[in-house]
Amino acid sequence: MGTLSRVLVALAAILATGAVNTPAHAIANGDGVPDGKYEFAVKLTDIGIPTADGGKRNSSCSGGLISPHWVLTAGHCFKDENDKRVSRTVADKTIATIGRADLKGKAGMTANVVEVRQHGDADVALARLDRAVTGITPLKLNRTKPKDGQRLRLVGFGLTSGTAKQTASRLQTGQFEVTSVAKTELGVEGTAPRKTTSACPHDSGGPYFTDGKPAVVVAVVSRGPRCPHSGADTSTRVDAIAPWILSVVGKDLSPPKKPTNKPAAPVKAAPQAQVTEPTPPLLWIAAIPLVLLVGGLLVWTLRPRRGSHRRR
Known part of the structure; x- marks a missing residue:
């Protein structure tokens, strides 16, 4: 049997047994994301989740960054040992990896989840990070x-x-x-x-x-x-559920104030109060007694006396 014949026989055997290996994908039958793309994507890794029998287990979820400190994810990603959704971290440690398409690489950053908020009705939770994510545009x-x-x-x-x-x-x-x-x-x-x-x-x-x-x-x-x-x-x-999300993360969505390179405006000196000398007492006020005295003497001097008036 020639080489080509043996290859064809072997291939036929593989196909018959269904043993053809196909590439493995997450998000079944999806595509790999290149480095630097969709940096808002988050992996949440839970280490040490308590179980009903008193043990511990590890797990993970996915999520999306929606503000510098908050990740949007599924509510059922935070369940206690009784399989109930809770508004708190349940694992000994929950690590968020952000901006890293290849988890074996060093791009992006990691942060710890320190707070969890459950919507209550919808299967949605918000996870707060212990430090702000910078340089990555969050999802709107x-x-x-x-x-x-x-x-x-x-x-x-x-x-x-x-x-x-x-x-x-x-x-x-x-x-x-x-x-x-x-x-x-x-x-x-x-x-x-x-x-x-x-x-x-x-x-x-x-x-x-x-x-x-x-x-x-x-x-x-x-x-x-x-x-x-x-x-x-x-x-x-x-x-x-956007109103609820905004009620939790609204303040964190406010953009930081951009520094300005404009020179500071010169500080204007406060106008100095005009200093005026106290107005001196008017001389006529001081002269009132003298005027009255002179006036009295003049009146007394000029008053008519007997025989002093001439008839015309």
């Missing part, structure tokens, strides 16, 4: 109702598939389309690079956003069927 909050057919992009650090053992070391992305709009949730379905492009475990909290400058976050990964799959996943609408 969507304030209008999404429409059927609207195109969105998702980024996340989830598993390669529903059966994968490790999460992706490089940020993954895919394109999606809105298929349904409910009161606080959206149905979103993968469109590219494949129809089966879909969110996987640990993509929870990842942002669905519109490409642009700045990017606008429209929804947050919540739940869905086992990945990869065709059909819709369920996400939480950002516009429906």
